[in-house]
Amino acid sequence: MKAAIFRGKGTIDVGERPDPEIQEASDAVVRVVRGCVCGSDLWYYRGINPHKVGSIGHEYIGVVESIGSEVTGLAVGDFVIAPFTFNDGTCPACRAGFPSNCMHGGAFGNGVTDGGQGEKVRAPFADATLVKVPQPPEGRFTDEQLASFTALSDVACTGYHAAVSAGVQPGDTVAVVGDGAVGLSAVLAARKLGATRVIALSRNPARQAVAVEFGATDIVEKRGADAIETVLRLTDGAGVDAALECVGTDESIETCAGITRAGGMIGAVGVPLYETFQYQTLFWKNVGIRGGVAPARRYIPELLDDVLAGRINPGLVFDFTTDLDHVAEAYAAMDERRAIKSLLSIGQP
Amino acid sequence: MKAAIFRGKGTIDVGERPDPEIQEASDAVVRVVRGCVCGSDLWYYRGINPHKVGSIGHEYIGVVESIGSEVTGLAVGDFVIAPFTFNDGTCPACRAGFPSNCMHGGAFGNGVTDGGQGEKVRAPFADATLVKVPQPPEGRFTDEQLASFTALSDVACTGYHAAVSAGVQPGDTVAVVGDGAVGLSAVLAARKLGATRVIALSRNPARQAVAVEFGATDIVEKRGADAIETVLRLTDGAGVDAALECVGTDESIETCAGITRAGGMIGAVGVPLYETFQYQTLFWKNVGIRGGVAPARRYIPELLDDVLAGRINPGLVFDFTTDLDHVAEAYAAMDERRAIKSLLSIGQP
Numbered sequence: 001m002k003a004a005i006f007r008g009k010g011t012i013d014v015g016e017r018p019d020p021e022i023q024e025a026s027d028a029v030v031r032v033v034r035g036c037v038c039g040s041d042l043w044y045y046r047g048i049n050p051h052k053v054g055s056i057g058h059e060y061i062g063v064v065e066s067i068g069s070e071v072t073g074l075a076v077g078d079f080v081i082a083p084f085t086f087n088d089g090t091c092p093a094c095r096a097g098f099p100s101n102c103m104h105g106g107a108f109g110n111g112v113t114d115g116g117q118g119e120k121v122r123a124p125f126a127d128a129t130l131v132k133v134p135q136p137p138e139g140r141f142t143d144e145q146l147a148s149f150t151a152l153s154d155v156a157c158t159g160y161h162a163a164v165s166a167g168v169q170p171g172d173t174v175a176v177v178g179d180g181a182v183g184l185s186a187v188l189a190a191r192k193l194g195a196t197r198v199i200a201l202s203r204n205p206a207r208q209a210v211a212v213e214f215g216a217t218d219i220v221e222k223r224g225a226d227a228i229e230t231v232l233r234l235t236d237g238a239g240v241d242a243a244l245e246c247v248g249t250d251e252s253i254e255t256c257a258g259i260t261r262a263g264g265m266i267g268a269v270g271v272p273l274y275e276t277f278q279y280q281t282l283f284w285k286n287v288g289i290r291g292g293v294a295p296a297r298r299y300i301p302e303l304l305d306d307v308l309a310g311r312i313n314p315g316l317v318f319d320f321t322t323d324l325d326h327v328a329e330a331y332a333a334m335d336e337r338r339a340i341k342s343l344l345s346i347g348q349p
Numbered sequence: 350m351k352a353a354i355f356r357g358k359g360t361i362d363v364g365e366r367p368d369p370e371i372q373e374a375s376d377a378v379v380r381v382v383r384g385c386v387c388g389s390d391l392w393y394y395r396g397i398n399p400h401k402v403g404s405i406g407h408e409y410i411g412v413v414e415s416i417g418s419e420v421t422g423l424a425v426g427d428f429v430i431a432p433f434t435f436n437d438g439t440c441p442a443c444r445a446g447f448p449s450n451c452m453h454g455g456a457f458g459n460g461v462t463d464g465g466q467g468e469k470v471r472a473p474f475a476d477a478t479l480v481k482v483p484q485p486p487e488g489r490f491t492d493e494q495l496a497s498f499t500a501l502s503d504v505a506c507t508g509y510h511a512a513v514s515a516g517v518q519p520g521d522t523v524a525v526v527g528d529g530a531v532g533l534s535a536v537l538a539a540r541k542l543g544a545t546r547v548i549a550l551s552r553n554p555a556r557q558a559v560a561v562e563f564g565a566t567d568i569v570e571k572r573g574a575d576a577i578e579t580v581l582r583l584t585d586g587a588g589v590d591a592a593l594e595c596v597g598t599d600e601s602i603e604t605c606a607g608i609t610r611a612g613g614m615i616g617a618v619g620v621p622l623y624e625t626f627q628y629q630t631l632f633w634k635n636v637g638i639r640g641g642v643a644p645a646r647r648y649i650p651e652l653l654d655d656v657l658a659g660r661i662n663p664g665l666v667f668d669f670t671t672d673l674d675h676v677a678e679a680y681a682a683m684d685e686r687r688a689i690k691s692l693l694s695i696g697q698p
């Protein structure tokens with residue numbers, strides 16, 4: 001099969017991989033319809049985080065091509081969304097609602113399985129991992145729906161995890177730090193949970209436009225101490241009920257600590273580049289921090305209902321689409337910040 | 350009036366202070382019935398944290414002796430519990446339920462007002478700060494009740510804050526790190542919130558006994574890596590739903606991080622001696638941390654109902670009682686770990 005191949009820092013191209021096969025009775029093989037490039041893929045591409053040479057990509061949607069003998073909840077031909085991690089559904093972490101911490105699970109596309117930026121993927125624990133999408137009444141999904149399904153594979157759930165982790169309540173004032181696809185998804189999530197005011201920190205007009213489309217009520221074009229001062233002024237000096245941390249740098253976590261009100265929460269989903277931070281700042285303000293790798297498998301069914309009902313359109317984060325042959329361009333567009341997030345059209349639904 | 354006087358590291362004695370007077374129309378002056386010594390007072394005593402020379406103590410209960418012209422909710426003769434911080438009740442932090450972060454508030458007994466280890470205290474914002482205790486049907490409170498009221502001034506609320514901040518739910522398994530008066534109070538709090546299993550980390554028989562009295566189901570006599578291994582073994586390798594951090598050292602926070610299950614919470618009330626900690630450990634496990642200076646004023650009415658109904662007996666943390674003349678002995682008993690917490694019998698109820 002054809003698949004994107006990561007060759008090392010700065011180099012991604014298209015090559016051949018053996019077709020994945022059923023290895024365990026609980027496996028399924030999925031023929032990929034859409035894949036995409038994640039902000040964390042860029043970290044591999046830029047050489048910041050290590051990644052095995054070979055198949056790459058952890059976000060995909062597609063059609064079940066074959067199933068192992070123990071798979072009972074899926075049939076060949078089913079349309080599915082894969083969360084970016086696979087999980088057994090039975091371990092204590094899964095039972096507690098945190099399948100992304102499954103004791104026997106893992107992430108797609110970094111050596112354990114083929115990645116989502118390719119024509120096919122083996123999905124372990126298929127019943128527990130994959131989410132079946134009901135067939136559309138009209139017989140086919142729109143491109144807009146396919147983009148939104150792909151967003152549910154990771155970024156929409158990760159943004160939602162920030163808002164859920166921060167305990168966003170109806171009527172809250174929320175600030176989102178980070179205007180990447182996850183940050184924008186966090187704006188959408190905060191509104192879904194009932195926040196009446198959502199302050200998006202962004203200096204990029206294209207991202208600001210998506211933030212407003214997703215329900216941001218205020219845009220703050222500042223960073224660091226200036227951003228803190230501005231958000232405090234917007235909230236009569238008190239700070240926001242929840243700050244959603246969607247970057248993972250020292251500056252972004254400090255900004256969150258500075259703008260959250262006494263007793264408020266930080267929902268943190270930006271993969272931390274910082275090792276430590278000044279917890280004392282949070283302690284003395286009674287500010288909590290919660291988050292991590294999003295339990296996407298738990299969130300997908302609920303968000304899928306919203307997408308199918310037309311209540312949310314998380315696929316708007318994709319502002320660049322190409323095919324698998326042009327995967328290098330998909331990475332370059334994001335690396336050069338010409339695109340918020342790149343969608344890969346890989347197969348027919 | 351007579352009051353304990355902090356003279357600097359290691360020296361506390363009894364001296365004379367001017368009687369406090371009404372300074373603002375919202376003040377009350379309280380004649381102290383019981384005071385006590387806090388773990389944080391020991392830090393001043395040991396020279397770890399700075400404290401002004403002079404009046405000391407932030408926990409007290411007593412009888413209203415005089416009120417300012419704007420005080421409407423209290424009358425002379427009312428029996429009251431003072432939370433360890435005073436608050437205006439109207440600022441954004443107070444309205445959000447975090448009176449200990451009041452923008453115009455402060456702590457008793459470190460220069461702003463006289464301390465609770467003395468015969469009288471001026472209480473600012475008396476209506477918002479002090480909690481009135483209903484007169485007992487029999488005309489007088491028992492010594493046991495007075496001890497429990499005094500515990501509500503700080504430690505019972507601080508332990509409760511750990512459990513509330515961690516979101517302890519009925520059926521949870523909870524571990525408490527720290528066997529001081531706050532840690533023991535956290536055991537009581539976890540049970541009050543419905544935890545069915547409470548693992549107390551303690552190597553001290555007297556403290557273990559109080560922990561069991563407060564509802565601990567398991568005692569772990571280990572520290573550090575051994576404690577983590579033991580708690581994980583007790584929870585089938587998964588870890589606890591919530592860890593209550595009641596110490597504030599690098600070791601205690603690392604222990605909490607190590608024993609909390611994926612997606613669990615740390616409730617942190619130990620005043621952090623650590624500046625920073627390894628947040629990455631929490632992030633990758635989806636473990637959150639929340640806590641800080643307890644909003645005692647918010648919790649006292651609820652816990653007072655429990656005390657008056659005989660459902661809880663938080664005053665059991667006091668295992669040493671003396672009078673104001675022997676305040677030096679009250680400190681020494683705690684400093685030498687002969688006592689969990691020292692109660693000061695200062696006046697008649």
